[in-house]
Amino acid sequence: MRTVRDAAFDVLRRQGMTTLFGNPGSTEVPLLTGLPDDLRFVLALHEGSVVGAATGWALARGEPALALLHTTAGLGNAVGALATARENRAPLVALVGQQDRRHLVQEPFLTGRLAGLAGDYPVRRETPPRAQDVPGALARAAHAARLERGPALVLVPMDDWAAPAEELPLPAPDRLRPALAADPEAVRDVADLLADATAPALVVGAGCDAPDTWGALTALVERLRCPVWQEAFGARAGFPQHHPSFAGHLPSDRSLLREVLAPYDLVLSVGAPVLRQYAYRPGPLAPPGTRLALVTDDPAEAVRAPVEYAALAPLPQFCAALAAQVPQRAPHSAPDAADRAGARAAPGDAWKPDGDGALEAAEVLAALAARIPADAVVLEETPSSRPELHALLPARRPSGFLSAAMGGLGFALPAAVGVRMGAPARPVVAVAGDGSALYQVQALWTAAHYGVGVLVVVLANGRYAVLDQLAGQHGGGGGAWPAFPEVSLAGLATALGCPARRVTGRAALLRELDEALPKLAERTAPLLLEVEVSQAR
Incomplete structure (x- = not known):
């Protein structure tokens, strides 16, 4: 039966x-x-x-x-x-x-x-x-x-x-193919907005994180000769972040956002919300004279967008059609915009090889950035060090950066395991704080048992550094939560069958990274490096 x-x-x-x-x-x-x-x-x-x-x-x-x-x-x-x-x-x-x-x-x-x-x-x-x-x-x-x-x-x-199955007509399609054409009228509308703009800029987000969308967006940007910003708190990279037109990551503070957007008379968001915020601040999102528009394939994102024009469309097809319509234009310069946002830094700027004392988180990330393969997938869950990670580890391939869009912890370790299992040819590195790693440390057992060769770099300062930073912004004084320096992520990993080492100091860090990263794509076992970092971060 x-x-x-x-x-x-x-x-x-x-x-x-x-x-x-x-x-x-x-x-x-x-x-x-x-x-x-x-x-x-x-x-x-x-x-x-x-x-x-x-x-x-x-x-x-x-x-x-x-x-x-x-x-x-x-x-x-x-x-x-x-x-x-x-x-x-x-x-x-x-x-x-x-x-x-x-x-x-x-x-x-x-x-x-x-x-x-x-x-x-x-x-x-x-x-x-x-x-x-x-x-x-x-x-x-x-x-x-x-x-x-x-x-x-x-x-x-x-x-x-x-229970016995019934032989009935198919209750759902075996294959369902969505419409993939871009509406020509919507393409013309957005092309007209861009033609009317003297100084446009693009904001890209997680909706663009696919090879065909990256390709179409790059063609569009190279015709517009305009800067490209990544949405604040973006969970995925929407554009190659080593491209000369990439300007950086937008701030989530509304007053800083207006400052960054001041040089532009049109901001077109593609595959990103308009415009993601964190702490509430009064006032408009954009400065006077800056128009806002959106192209998205997410109906919910479209209906809540505070813009004068929104187009709902498949993004690669829309961007390719738009690139074919807009004329080649001279580049627009937005002086110091990227600098104000802390957009980029060279790994060498953060690395202090002759420094004394405990490693800073930025130094660990700089050492990782100097060695990581270009096609690696980096999963981030280190809230207090995320700005440095963005600055030092730009996404150079689609799916090169992944994070939790909800902001909740417990994503990076299990997601790294799933990414490597789903794309076994790509090197995978999870960068997590010790507080973050504790939320789903059980995922290391799955990595070890199934031979999933991910590298997990834990920035260990024995506390919730981002909460301590936020407490300092709310009137000073310490928070009600204690530190937890006695917790050993390397010990927990070892107990779960995952190879792990505690790393202290620059020489040990470089030795471990030089050993692990060149062979990362071929690894068949996970490795956790618990790197001791300064209490300042």
Whole structure:
């Protein structure tokens, strides 16, 4: 007898979701016992790591990844990571186990009240009304994850897998191809805005992080001869950051933002929100005389944008068409704009080879920058050192920089594992603070067990440095939280089976990086370097 489980596996094969990330409980055992040889199960030791690794896999491949979650406890543990997947626009299908359908009405032990547990973060959620509807629900979830680039949930009672499947017409398309043409009228509108501008600038964001979009944007920028800024708190790089037209990262403070945008009479955001803020400051986003426009493929981003014109379009096709329409123009100079934003620095500027005392975080990043391969993927989770990382480690390839768009911690380590598994030819480096690394340190076990050759560089200062900095900005005095210098990330990594070393001083750092980085693409085992850095950062 062909079962619902058999039919569901066929859907997973057709949708390319043959790697299953999970941390199973009893409600998933009927699905996973005797898994077919062509389906691969990857165990993570916490649901945040499950979804984090699946998110990395999806971002690396541009296709939906599958995460298995265990009823209320599993989905509840994963909600923060699902929120990050949504904000990072990662296509993800989360299959959530539920108690046996036949006695759900009595609310037996492990019954989950699951429908609203993840809030508004899923792009779709479905509880199939019958067991026979489960395969179709999985196909619909995969399509929704692709089209809306976020997590789609399917909630499945555990007895459904053994139910007989029905041979019915396909409940969802096997393949769904979205429209990929750019509206010629919208292209003309934006071209007219650019033609009217004397000093335009572009702001790019995570929506542009793909090879074809980078190529089209580069062609457009080289005709416009204008500066390109990265959105503030961008989770992905929207443009090659070593390009001569790259100006830097926008500040998230509104008054500084107006200062940076003052030289421009038109700011066109492409694949980025207009304009991302952090702490509230009064006043307009842009200075008087600066017009704002947006091109995006995200309807939600379009409808909330405070702009005079917004176009909803597939970005590579729109940018290519726009580049073909705009005339070649002379370059516009915006004096000192990049300097004011702290846009770039040479690695040598931060490195003090003859300095005394503990390493500064910037010195560690400079040493890494001088050795890292151009095609490496850098995953960032070091809030207090992020400006230095941006300045010293520009993204030189699509997907060269990844971070958590939600701002929550626990992304970098599991996502690094998923990225390397999804794109095994690319070197992968996660840079995390010690406080950040603790959130999903369990991901190191998955890396070690499955032979995932990621390098994890932990900037260890034994405290929450960014919170200490924020406390200083709010009237001075220390925060209520203590430091934690006794925590050993290298010790935790070793306990999880991951090779690790504590690094103190410049000579030891250079020795470890010179050993690890030239062979990073070939590594088949993870390595964690816990680098002692100054308490000042």
